[in-house]
Amino acid sequence: MDVEARGKRVDGCAQGAQEGRAPPGRHGADRERGRALAARLRVTIPGDPEPSEAEWNALGQALWRGDALADAVIAWMREQGREKAWPLMERGLAEGPESLPPEAQALRAFLIAHQVAPDWVDWARVKRGAQVMQGTGEHGMMVLRDAGLMAGYQAAAINQTLLKTGALERGAHRRIAETATWWLACTEEDGLKPGREGHRLTLHVRLMHALVRDQLSRAPSWDADWLGLPINQVDMQATYLAFSVVHLLGLRLTGMLFAQEDADAVMHLWRVMGWLVGVEDGLMCDDEATGRVLMYRNLITQAPPDETSALLGRALMNEPLSRRYPWASGLRGRIDRERHLSLVRWFLGPEGMRNLGLPDRAPWYPLMLLAPTAAGSVALRTLPWMEGPWRAVARKQQQRYYAGLGVREPQAPWSGSDKPAAG
Numbered sequence: 262m263d264v265e266a267r268g269k270r271v272d273g274c275a276q277g278a279q280e281g282r283a284p285p286g287r288h289g290a291d292r293e294r295g296r297a298l299a300a301r302l303r304v305t306i307p308g309d310p311e312p313s314e315a316e317w318n319a320l321g322q323a324l325w326r327g328d329a330l331a332d333a334v335i336a337w338m339r340e341q342g343r344e345k346a347w348p349l350m351e352r353g354l355a356e357g358p359e360s361l362p363p364e365a366q367a368l369r370a371f372l373i374a375h376q377v378a379p380d381w382v383d384w385a386r387v388k389r390g391a392q393v394m395q396g397t398g399e400h401g402m403m404v405l406r407d408a409g410l411m412a413g414y415q416a417a418a419i420n421q422t423l424l425k426t427g428a429l430e431r432g433a434h435r436r437i438a439e440t441a442t443w444w445l446a447c448t449e450e451d452g453l454k455p456g457r458e459g460h461r462l463t464l465h466v467r468l469m470h471a472l473v474r475d476q477l478s479r480a481p482s483w484d485a486d487w488l489g490l491p492i493n494q495v496d497m498q499a500t501y502l503a504f505s506v507v508h509l510l511g512l513r514l515t516g517m518l519f520a521q522e523d524a525d526a527v528m529h530l531w532r533v534m535g536w537l538v539g540v541e542d543g544l545m546c547d548d549e550a551t552g553r554v555l556m557y558r559n560l561i562t563q564a565p566p567d568e569t570s571a572l573l574g575r576a577l578m579n580e581p582l583s584r585r586y587p588w589a590s591g592l593r594g595r596i597d598r599e600r601h602l603s604l605v606r607w608f609l610g611p612e613g614m615r616n617l618g619l620p621d622r623a624p625w626y627p628l629m630l631l632a633p634t635a636a637g638s639v640a641l642r643t644l645p646w647m648e649g650p651w652r653a654v655a656r657k658q659q660q661r662y663y664a665g666l667g668v669r670e671p672q673a674p675w676s677g678s679d680k681p682a683a684g
Contacts, residue, residue, distance in 0.1 A: 265578035284321025285489035286680050287564040295561035298415060301610075303556050305510065306550075310557045320562050322496075324489030328539035331471035337367035339475070350468065354461050375464060375537060381547075382533055386454060389537050390530030393523045394448040396641075396648065397512060398402045398655035399662045400630070405444070406437060407604040408511030409503035411577050415609075415616050416560075418488055419496050420569035425482065426473055433576045434583035438666040444504075445663055448508040454534050463537040470497075470539070497535075498544040499559050506552035511608055516634030518642065524549045571618025578602065578619055584665045601628045 289295070296303070303310065312320065338346035341364075350368060353361050356387075358372040378384075394401065414420060428436060429467070443462050446452050452459030477483050477491040489495075505528050525548045532545045544551050581597035584590075603626035605666045606614055614621050641648050 270485060274360070281322070282325070285324050285485065286487040287489065288321040288324055289317070290563050292561055294565040295563055298565070298613075299557050299560040302560070306553050306557060310554045312558045314444055316558065317562075319615055320495055320558065323494040323504070323541075323544070325494065326494045326541075327474050327496075328471055328488050330374060330465065331467050331539055332474065333367045334371050334468060335367070335471045335481045336594060338472075354465055357456075365441045371468075372464070375460070378455075378533070379536065379542075382536075384451070384454065385492070386526045386529040387533055388450050389523065390526035391448045391450050391452060391526070392652060393519065393527050394530070395656045395659070396652045397517065399658040400515070400517075400634070401508075401512060401655075402441065402444075402659055402662050403601065403604060404515060405504070405508050407601055408514075408579075408608045409507050410437070410440070411574065411601075411605055411617065412507070412609055412613065413499065413503055413520075414570045414573040414577070415566040415613065416496075416499065416563040417562040417567040417569055418538040419499065420567075420573055421492050422473065422477065423481075423573060424569055425480065426478055429572060432583070433573075433580040434666065437580055438663075441663045441666055445659065447534055448530075453530070453537065459534075460537065463534055467538045494541055494544060495559060495562060497538070497540045498555070499563070500538050501531060501535040501538070501545060502552060502556045502559060504534070504554045506549065509549060510553070512607065515604075516638065518635060518638035520642065521549070524601040528552055566616035570616050574617030574619055578617075586665060603627065 280433040334350070338350065341349075346365075346368075349361060349365050353365065353368050353372050357367040358376070361369050361372075397404075442467060443459075446457075446462050449457070449459060451457060453463070454460060474491045478485070483491065509524055509527060513519070527550055529547050532547055535545045536542065544555070546555060578598060578601070581601060582594040584589075584594055584597065586593045599622065602619060602622040603624050605617070605619060606622045607624035607627040609617075611621055641651060
């Protein structure tokens with residue numbers, strides 16, 4: 262279906278006021294294909310995860326919703342001029358709302374709203390969730406990349422935001438490095454508390470999302486009748502679930518065993534991140550079982566894979582070739598590319614590889630690790646005194662993985678640059 266057939270574009274931020282109209286055309290564009298893509302997730306869910314008619318319609322309307330608090334900051338920045346407003350934004354994020362002049366009211370309100378956490382936040386559970394993530398080591402970061410980010414490229418409508426913000430031109434390597442910067446900050450113990458780096462970076466990402474949403478919604482090439490609002494609530498929920506539900510499931514599929522209490526602590530950690538990044542609380546949850554239902558429902562709303570899935574998939578496939586290695590860079594880059602392809606094949610099967618334009622591979626790497634990873638998980642649960650020393654080793658693995666990427670402060674780890682294409 263071409264752009265003209267999808268209907269007229271809705272100009273500007275008026276898209277945010279479109280709730281109550283028919284959902285965008287992408288909503289459930291191929292529901293049966295969505296169910297097929299979610300089949301592996303479906304078998305992990307007891308009972309019937311299908312949404313009711315009211316729940317289905319609510320997801321369709323959420324495609325028209327953005328993030329009012331952050332969008333107000335971008336409207337203020339546009340009025341003030343970026344040259345004046347941008348340094349104030351950076352100052353406010355670094356020094357807090359008390360550092361801002363009275364005319365920066367929208368930015369002050371945004372920052373004040375996140376100085377005190379909601380009543381549902383349990384910081385002890387958040388800390389435990391961060392510890393669990395630290396203990397997944399380098400393997401945890403590889404699984405997040407392949408089960409979360411790579412697999413997510415099958416959602417063709419989300420890809421439009423990435424492509425129109427220059428994701429291919431910026432390079433998959435830079436995108437992975439920025440995401441790793443942010444992820445490590447969020448998974449520090451107490452990293453999401455006010456004043457900590459994970460808190461600051463997440464609010465920074467949120468404002469970058471709002472800037473992208475504002476600029477893309479004004480671009481002549483943005484087809485709102487088909488896509489809805491750029492970086493809408495459904496797509497933000499998908500990303501939150503990729504970092505929580507999908508990551509946990511991918512780790513389980515590669516042999517890691519988690520106490521349910523620990524898995525739910527991870528869910529709580531990412532719910533706090535979701536609150537900070539602007540996901541509506543009704544689209545989040547505190548337990549893994551409910552999260553799988555939310556992920557299933559999100560998946561069946563998504564537009565099926567298309568040529569953009571292959572464009573982004575092949576770019577991410579070659580990302581290891583750009584990493585920094587202390588020795589034998591060319592060889593190690595090719596080995597890491599094969600490891601990642603093997604993981605993707607394990608998670609997505611041959612159809613997923615075709616959807617992403619990737620060469621098929623045997624899932625040798627996860628099969629090789631399955632037994633020792635499971636044995637290690639059992640040992641850690643049987644001998645709890647080992648957990649602290651192992652977590653220190655695993656965190657160093659993650660930091661070495663991060664160091665090999667080459668890093669900078671993230672702009673918007675799942676939505677692209679702060680300088681999207683104009684059209």
